Amino acid sequence: MTSTAGSEASVRERASMRDRGKRDLWICWWVFPVFYTLFGVIFVPLTRVMPPPRPDVTADQITAFFDAHSLTIKIGFGLLMVVIGGGSIANGLVAHQMKRMSISPVFAYGYIATLAVGGIPGCLFAGLAFLTATFRPDRDPQLIALLYDIALLSFIGSLGCFATQYLIFALAIFLDRNRILPNWMAYVSIWQVVTELMAAPVFIFRTGPFAWNGAISFYEGTAIFGVYIACLIALLRKAIERQPADERVPD
Template structure:
């Protein structure tokens, strides 16, 4: 028994010690937690994912806000409380992009694009829908306009995210430190493609190019889900590979 215990102890001693900086690990675990709450807010409470139909009358928009007013208020109030989680998650990506040999300018470009994109991407729809549910006696035309404005902002915020994904893809392709694998750059490029295609939702109120269409929305959801799941895994690998004693980034 003592021999077995000794062998087990030597095996444990031979195993590589966990690497990665503790502060980076803390932010890493916030990443999936934030997106889990984010998904619950938008899917279960606010009911904007999947988005309701764009081809509705003002009266039907009023019915939507009346039917889901309470959950919209709960969900988007919760989102406003945890909004800073977006900054932390994007900061983690920014941190690992600065570790790339491709230079910090792409990291700054990504961070700036995502920071600007957070306003139309989900902050604006939250404020607009909370405004629509704040006074139930608003004119139906006003509520119809808030309905369109909120959902077009949420689903159609394009250029800022396109710039961020472009910066990330180029940084990965030029990086020699292998922070992220090259194939992830091509997944990120597909994010750009879906953002460009989504411009059609400002023209069509029904069909595959509408804001709830199979091409403008559902294809983008599939690509984004693949991208996000891959990113969570790759961030974990990148965090684990960083030496604990590596010097702080400039």
């Protein structure tokens, strides 16, 4: 019994030492769920961007929307400007695991670059446009409507960079012989590519499933994105647990 207890204690001690050796990775991993939780709070209850308000409204209705939610929009998007860097840490953790794969590091660099470019129209434009609309509420309603359209078309319709990001990620997983992430995650990523392309008609339709608040352009893509993020968080945790503390990752 004493020998068994000692063996178990030794295993726990070695596990603790391994975790301390990967403390930086665990800090980055915890940023991931915290950031996306804040992201949800900002975009859903505070700013009302998710689900998106209707595109088929008049300038006066848009002005009334900003008047009704001015304070929470300022709080929400002001908070976004503070925490937006958390997304970079989360994406860097994904790129770190990609560099452990038996593929060229170009895949990881491409993944980071597409997100860096896509995050500007896909996230920051919406925040800046909404904050600008609430900054001077006495502006011409037509200008307020212009900011409203820019924000939501940018947020829902920023397609190319994100579709490329998901495709790069899927190809990296398929080509990896080290099995850092399971192949089924690549198929989830490919579904993300499909949903990005299905949102392309938001620039044409103001009503129906292909409008920016439609069942296909928004709700379907958002549901699959939620699954994607949940799977990614869980799989990154497993990847960090399996990763040797003294492993050298290629530059």
